[in-house]
Every structure is written in structure tokens, then in C-alpha cells.
Amino acid sequence: MESNKKVDTTGLMCPMPIVKAKKALDELNPGEIMEVISTDKGSLNDFQAWVKQTNHELLKHSEKDGVYTFLVKKNE
Amino acid sequence: MSATTSLLQKMTAGELTRRVLNKEPLFILDVRNDSDAADWQIEGESIELINIPYFDLLEGVDAALEQLPEDKDVLVVCAKEGSSKFVAEQLLEAGRSRVYYLEGGMKAWSEHLEPVLIGKLQDGGSLYQFVRIGKGCLSYMVVSEGEAAVIDAARMTDVYSAFAAEQGAAIKYALDTHLHADHISGGRKLAEQTGGTYWLPPKDAEEVTFDYEQLEEGKVVNVGNIKIEIQPVYSPGHTIGSTSFIIDNRYLLTGDILFVESIGRPDLAGKAEDWVGDLYTTLHERYKSLPDELIVLPAHFGKITELGEDGAVSARLGDLYERNPGLQITAEADFRRMVTENLPQHPNSYQEIRQTNMGKIHPDEEQQREMESGPNRCAVHDK
Numbered sequence: 142m143e144s145n146k147k148v149d150t151t152g153l154m155c156p157m158p159i160v161k162a163k164k165a166l167d168e169l170n171p172g173e174i175m176e177v178i179s180t181d182k183g184s185l186n187d188f189q190a191w192v193k194q195t196n197h198e199l200l201k202h203s204e205k206d207g208v209y210t211f212l213v214k215k216n217e
Numbered sequence: 218m219s220a221t222t223s224l225l226q227k228m229t230a231g232e233l234t235r236r237v238l239n240k241e242p243l244f245i246l247d248v249r250n251d252s253d254a255a256d257w258q259i260e261g262e263s264i265e266l267i268n269i270p271y272f273d274l275l276e277g278v279d280a281a282l283e284q285l286p287e288d289k290d291v292l293v294v295c296a297k298e299g300s301s302k303f304v305a306e307q308l309l310e311a312g313r314s315r316v317y318y319l320e321g322g323m324k325a326w327s328e329h330l331e332p333v334l335i336g337k338l339q340d341g342g343s344l345y346q347f348v349r350i351g352k353g354c355l356s357y358m359v360v361s362e363g364e365a366a367v368i369d370a371a372r373m374t375d376v377y378s379a380f381a382a383e384q385g386a387a388i389k390y391a392l393d394t395h396l397h398a399d400h401i402s403g404g405r406k407l408a409e410q411t412g413g414t415y416w417l418p419p420k421d422a423e424e425v426t427f428d429y430e431q432l433e434e435g436k437v438v439n440v441g442n443i444k445i446e447i448q449p450v451y452s453p454g455h456t457i458g459s460t461s462f463i464i465d466n467r468y469l470l471t472g473d474i475l476f477v478e479s480i481g482r483p484d485l486a487g488k489a490e491d492w493v494g495d496l497y498t499t500l501h502e503r504y505k506s507l508p509d510e511l512i513v514l515p516a517h518f519g520k521i522t523e524l525g526e527d528g529a530v531s532a533r534l535g536d537l538y539e540r541n542p543g544l545q546i547t548a549e550a551d552f553r554r555m556v557t558e559n560l561p562q563h564p565n566s567y568q569e570i571r572q573t574n575m576g577k578i579h580p581d582e583e584q585q586r587e588m589e590s591g592p593n594r595c596a597v598h599d600k
Contacts, residue, residue, distance in 0.1 A: 160275060
């Protein structure tokens with residue numbers, strides 16, 4: 142799946158991954174997709190909760206060797 | 218930051234512990250996500266707590282401000298500390314002053330050990346309880362004549378080493394009442410670091426990958442020249458090997474068999490049906506034959522209300538037969554039903570924790586921390 146924007150937060154700790162993701166998401170148009178890379182273990186629960194709370198859509202998430210990847214679709 | 222903004226103050230896990238024990242009012246703003254916050258929280262009789270995830274406060278803290286009292290200290294808490302500082306700084310910029318963040322976050326809270334003197338021993342020496350307040354675990358140190366024994370040590374072994382050094386004592390023995398499933402034992406590491414011996418009940422140690430001393434009834438461990446006796450008492454039920462200790466003919470260390478307001482669970486090694494009978498025999502025959510005057514010192518507490526005035530968790534054995542809900546059902550069939558129908562969720566990662574304590578897997582410190590995260594669930598009544 143192609144993303145419209147990629148946000149790499151490797152090495153950053155909470156709250157920075159979501160701070161950066163939010164900033165990037167604000168600049169997208171509805172329907173566009175953002176990919177976020179994070180190495181913060183707390184990201185998984187936080188991203189799921191944040192996306193749900195803000196009514197966007199977590200299309201996919203995966204973890205490999207401590208690197209988390211999230212695909213978020215911006216809703217209206 | 219403007220010139221009028223107050224400086225952000227940190228609160229350590231130790232300072233927070235003393236506030237909880239002294240019942241000093243504190244308002245906590247937990248900024249973790251709601252599922253983590255619902256899983257386990259800081260508790261205390263004088264603590265008020267609300268949960269607003271930090272990602273709901275990225276554009277401003279107004280939603281938090283209206284719920285935070287101005288006449289109380291406010292402590293902002295998150296998993297590690299980054300988000301709590303982020304939120305706390307915004308509260309200060311909004312004009313609040315009595316704002317703290319928890320240094321090291323819930324991680325530090327979960328690891329803090331608070332030593333409490335339980336009593337002086339008859340022939341000299343002292344018995345201390347280490348209250349792991351954020352996790353509900355209790356461990357012990359007997360100190361006598363320059364020697365120390367640690368019982369049910371947590372993995373933060375530096376705390377015991379430093380405490381023993383302050384008392385001018387060398388740790389000679391590390392003993393575990395059973396193979397733990399809810400936390401990683403520091404016993405073996407402590408023994409290795411201090412050149413002492415690690416004692417474990419052999420029936421819990423059939424799969425361990427290391428050498429240990431067999432902790433069995435009939436043996437006596439002496440601490441110090443004055444010979445403070447630790448007598449093992451075989452008391453299965455939580456695990457097949459579970460062993461209690463009588464120290465100085467006065468204290469009964471019950472491990473995970475008997476707590477102050479509940480009893481141990483028999484299923485963490487997957488054998489509830491087999492072991493509930495052992496648990497019954499231990500609680501209603503074995504312990505029952507011991508003197509009522511013994512002071513019970515368990516390896517866990519379930520509720521913060523179990524902590525006494527000074528933070529110690531203890532009760533007279535005879536009193537527990539009067540008021541501990543788990544001891545009120547004396548018919549074996551009813552007891553079996555009560556225990557097997559009231560088992561709470563398993564502790565997080567309990568299988569991996571058992572494997573670690575057997576020496577079969579070797580997680581690094583960060584992984585160990587992760588495995589131990591969350592609440593403790595070792596008692597039948599803990600929900």
C-alpha cells in the first residue's frame with residue numbers, strides 16, 4: 142500500500158512519535174495515508190488508542206526486530 | 218517559558234511511596250493510554266487519580282485544567298516519564314504551580330522497594346520487609362551479626378546489596394519460598410554477586426538449569442553468630458514445592474500461600490485441580506497446627522489497604538483464621554469450589570517469568586522489565 146507521507150521517529154521516545162505523527166497527519170487531506178516508523182515499545186498501544194480516539198483509521202501495523210510500522214488513513 | 222512560570226519539579230518513586238504511606242493528599246494525572254491506565258494504577262488512600270491520555274492534550278491542556286484542583290499537589294504520570302514532563306510543562310505554562318512529574322514513570326514505580334523494619338529479633342538482629350509498592354510484592358531481609366539472608370528477592374538486587382552494606386552485613390543466603398511466576402527472582406543473581414548460596418525448594422526446581430541448595434523441611438539456616446534460625450516448613454498449594462519459613466520462632470513467612478486478606482492461587486503452573494487439595498491441607502491442617510501468635514509475613518499484598526501505619530504488611534496468624542475471607546470456608550469440597558471458581562486472570566507473561574526463573578531463557582533487563590509490567594495477580598480474591 143502506497144503512503145502519501147512517511148514519518149520516521151526512529152530513536153524517539155514517547156510522546157515524540159505521536160507528536161510528529163499528529164503534525165504530519167494535520168497536513169494530509171482526508172483519505173490520504175501516512176506511514177509512521179517507531180522504535181518506542183509503548184507506541185503500539187498508544188497508536189491504537191490515539192487513532193481510535195481521533196476517528197482516523199489504523200489500516201495496518203506490524204513489528205519487526207523492535208521496529209514498529211503503522212499505516213494510518215486520515216478521515217474527515 | 219515566561220519569567221513567571223514555575224519550575225517543573227520531579228517526584229521520585231521513593232517520595233511518592235512516602236506520600237502514600239503518610240496518607241498525604243495528592244492528585245495524579247495519569248497520561249498513559251486508557252487501556253494501560255486501566256490495567257494498573259498508582260493506588261493510595263489519599264490519592265485521587267484521573268486518566269487523560271497525553272495524545273488528547275497535544276493541542277492544549279484545557280481539558281485537564283478544568284479537572285485538576287489548584288489547592289493540591291498534582292503529579293503527572295506516564296509509562297517512562299517523557300509524556301508526563303511534556304504535559305506537566307504545559308500545565309505550568311498555563312499558570313499552575315504545584316505540578317510534579319514522576320521520575321522514571323510507572324517503570325520506576327514498579328521497581329521501587331521501600332524497606333520497613335518489622336522487628337528486632339530476640340537475640341539481636343533485625344527483620345526487614347521490602348515493600349514493592351507499585352507491584353504488590355514483598356521480600357525480606359534478616360540481618361544479624363554482620364550476616365544477612367534475603368527471602369523472595371526481587372530482581373533489583375542492588376537495593377538489597379546497598380541496604381546490607383549500610384547495616385554492615387554481608388549477604389550469605391538468598392532463599393525463595395517457591396519458583397515465582399509473577400516476578401523475576403533476584404535470588405540467584407544476588408547469591409552470585411555476593412558469593413552466597415541460593416536456596417530453592419527442590420520440588421519446584423526439577424527443571425532448573427543451575428546449581429542451588431535444596432531447601433527442605435528439617436534443615437535450618439543460621440544467620441549471624443547469634444544463630445537467628447530460619448526453619449523451612451513444607452507448605453505446598455501455590456506450587457508443589459512452596460515452603461514457608463519460621464524465623465526466630467516468631468514470624469511466619471508464608472510466601473504465596475497465605476496473604477493478609479486473601480489466599481494463594483494453585484494454578485500458575487497449570488495444576489489447579491491437583492494443587493487445590495495441597496492448598497487446603499496447608500491452610501487448614503499444617504498452618505492450623507502452628508501457634509496462633511506467629512506473625513504472618515506474606516510475599517504479596519493485594520490491596521493498598523493491607524499496608525499498616527508504617528507501610529508494613531503483616532497479621533497475627535490466629536487473627537487471619539478469624540477474618541481472612543479465604544480461611545472462612547472450612548469444608549474441603551466448598552473450599553475447592555471457592556478457589557477454582559474465583560481464579561483471576563493470569564499475571565502478564567507468567568510462563569516466560571517461570572522459564573526465566575528456571576534459567577531456561579535469558580531476557581535482557583529491558584525485556585525483564587516488560588515481562589513484569591502490569592498488576593500482580595497471585596491471590597484467589599484479586600480480580
